[in-house]
Amino acid sequence: MRRKPIVIPSDSAAVTAAVVMRLYVVGGAPNSVQALANLEAICQRQLKGSYQLEVVDVLEQPLRALADGVIVTPSLIKLSPLPAAQIVGNLSDKSKVQRALGLEEKIW
């Protein structure tokens, strides 16, 4: 089952602060499924609604990945706010993802 590119819109109030990301995956492949789940968990907890995530299946759109400088999947690209960042793998290392997204680790 291939996943179509989806966009999760940000809350309108937080547009300026929204984190814009693109996740390159192979829909249905284990690491890609895990990367998406890991990313969504982090986003929902720390970014609440204030993010945009586009998921691109490289079996359907390989050229988009290459244009973005992606050579392996899963790859997450943070497009905004700058500086842009890229992180590869299944995103199970939460602190690495948080650093790439410019999120502070919450101290409880």
Next chain:
Amino acid sequence: MKTASSDSRTETDFSETEAAFATFIRRLIQDAATLRAIDSGEVDAILDPVSGRAILLPEAREALRQSEVPTNQVLATLPREEYQRLRAGLELVTLTFGDVLHEPGELIQHIYFPNEGLLVSLLTLVQDRMGLEIGLVGSEGMVGLPVAQGIDTSSVRAVVQGTGTALRMESSQFRQALETSPALQRTLHRYTYALIAQITQTAACSRFHQVEARLARWLLMASDRLQSNSIHFTQEWLADLLGVRRVGVTLAASALQQQRLIQYSRGNITILDREGLKASACECYQKIKDIFDRA
């Protein structure tokens, strides 16, 4: 005529060449984080900048295979475990119009399970050139049925109509797989019965029925198997399949078009009125369909 060959456009596979390529790409990757991700098994695919394709790594490929639902109805009847066992030996190929899968008297190298949208004609050759269509196989069936009966040569020419995909397997491997798959044996027994019925009915049809009724029958059968009302065919090719002169097909197609049952232009045939076309077809269409539905 061309011979069918493997094509990687549809399925991006991790063949030996690609494995070598992946090693090569790996050497080119300078980024330590990417290399670590590959080494720790966190990567599903590598993108090839030259071909612009994504190359699946073995685990990802296997996972996708296991989640796949077959569109071929013979394969779709199998219990999931049996299908997955069989699927490991099946290769996805793209076939195009005119590809010859089997020739009479020649060894059957591969058997084919057409996916939805692919149509294969079984032709009996007379004087080694004229081919009368005696059977039509789509996603409801399998091409290379003799292999399932322990016969390794074909008695017919199997020619691809249109472009589509099929899952294929080497004959020897298929014979072994069949021995360990009782569900596949049962399904193929039923399919063999239905195909024989189709062939015998077609033989009688060719002798006794008018071209117009036969053309209507053929269009309906092709449309059922393609699951589409649009069929791409030249009149010349149709005349060969039906074993009549081209003018015969032209007249029959015009008559069907005048009744607004089909629309015909430049090799594109569209069925406009399916019920009307059924009424114009000989009884053979419904007889063959009933046998397939019951089988």
